[in-house]
Amino acid sequence: MSRPRALVVAIGGLALLLALAPFVPRGGDDDGALQPSGDGTGKSQRVASSNAVGSSTVTPAMQTEIDRVVAAGRSAGRLGTRAGMARAAQLVRCAELDGQRYCLGVGWTEDTEADVRARVTSAARVAARTTGRTTTGDLDANAALARTARLSPKARAAADRAELEAAAKSVAKVWLLRHEILGEPLPADFLARHPEARAAAPAAKKATPTPAPTPIITPTPSTSATPVVAASTTPNTNASATATPAAAPPPAKTGRDYPKRDEILDPTHVAEQTRSYWCGPTSMQMIAWGWSGKAKSQDLWAKRLGTTSSGTGMTDMVRIVNENTGWDKPTYAGKYITLDVGGWTYKQWMLLMMRHISDYKAPVVLHPILRKRYYPYLDDDASGHFQVGRGYDKNGKKAALLGYFEPWNQQRFDPSEPRIERVQWRNAYKSYRANQDHFLHNLGV
Known part of the structure; x- marks a missing residue:
């Protein structure tokens, strides 16, 4: 075969190979892979944020x-x-x-x-x-x-x-929350089993029309000392209609990605518990008040929660938040769950607080045990308890603070004891330890 002919055949073969390349399977191809919400378009399946998933099917x-x-x-x-x-x-x-x-x-x-x-x-x-x-x-x-x-x-x-x-019905949220905070991998068939966790495809961007060529303007010496730059008459071949490569998946958010301080809920929408065993109804009163802007009685919430003189259960708190407020909407926290965080580190726990407050704009049902070493405003050690998580402050080089509504005022039941204020900003690590020290170490999120 002559050299020119061989060269032509080689070039033709190379062109054919390049044309077929997109269809050749590659071990590292991410088509069909699970991607966090916010990734580039294409064939990748995008996973919604844990708060935005729908109700799971009871299989x-x-x-x-x-x-x-x-x-x-x-x-x-x-x-x-x-x-x-x-x-x-x-x-x-x-x-x-x-x-x-x-x-x-x-x-x-x-x-x-x-x-x-x-x-x-x-x-x-x-x-x-x-x-x-x-x-x-x-x-x-x-x-x-x-x-x-x-x-x-x-x-x-x-x-x-x-x-x-x-x-x-909330199992997809549990999978995603642990994936987002703890880094636990999702099963390969997660979206096949849970289509309710599939993120909506991003809206297609409208192509920007190519601007008409601008004529060259020749400067007139007598008009201005400032030179006039000639505009090119070459058509814009880099318009937005031209396809651009998909962006790389954004890294998972860490504590550094959040504002230095954030808070939700009106600090005037607070109340102290009127019975010694009503921390649950009072916390529920403040959570619902923050949603509707109207304060309903603690007695009403006690009845809905099934509260007795023995107290209120955490799973009842979560159920009533879901049934009586809109904090469970996908644009806020999604359906609240009762989550045991006994194995979580302080950083993971604090990241969950920041996500709930900054991203979801929704309160957390806190479940600590009241002990003086965690809460210096206490006169005596007390029982397990409910509070309303609603803010954080990174606090510079000092210990980070957690903002919450405190329903307990010991002075109401013993005038000799110091008063406890409703709006609290306290050491976040101590709140974490108080949550871990409770035998259930769970939260309503």
Whole structure:
């Protein structure tokens, strides 16, 4: 073959190879990969933010698991209030729902059922023998077990099923929240199983029309000392109609990406609890007030929460936030969940606070234990408690602060004790430790 002809064949082969290149499979191709919301367009499947996901479908597999857990509770029979601690602890049951674990009365957790049962039982024994402690209205482990034991098997089954089915509908949010904060990978088929977590495609940008050529303007010496720059008459070949490469996925947000300080909720929309065991109803009053701008009575919230003189449960707080406010909308926090954060670091916990306040503009249901080492305004150590998380301050080189509404005012129930203000800005790490020190170490987010 002559050299010119060989050259022509080689060039033709190269052109054909380049034309086919886009269709050749590549091991590193990201087509079909899960991408965070905000990535470039193309064939990649974009995942919504955890607050923006829709309700998950309760699949047949999840329903079978729920049936199993409900049946186990029903088989315990009628226990009554005098049931032994070990027998009552059987009521602490967990369901495996699409790769995540939910425990009744505890929330979404990474602990095993045995571990959860052990810590609830231990906390119940401590509560049963503790006397003289100030109680502000959190339902302690002993009271929670006794409340469940009093139910008839039929009523218990109905309550368990309602809680588990509501939890199952939020499982996609749990996956995404742990993915965003903890960096846990999503399953390869996550979007196939959870289409409700697929982000909406970004709106197509309208092409900017190419401007008409500008004629060359020749400067006149007598008009101005400032030279007039000649404009090119070459058409704009770099107009926005020309395709541009997709941007790289943005890095996950860290604490450095948030403002130095942020807060939500009107600081005048606050109240102190009017009964010593109404921290739950009062926190709910302030959360709902922040949403509607209207203050409803603590008595009303106590009835909706099922609060008794023993207190209020965290899962009831989350349920009522979802049923009675709009903070659960996708443009805010999405459906609230009860989340065990016992294994989270302070930085991860604080990042969740900043996301909720700065990104979601929605309050957090805080669930600490009130002890003087965490809250210096206390005159005495007290029980588990509810507060309304609503702000943070990085505070420069000093310790970061957490802003929250405090329903507890010890002076109302003992005039000899110092007054506690409703609007608090306190050491964020101590609030984290107070949350971790609670036997449930969970939050409403």
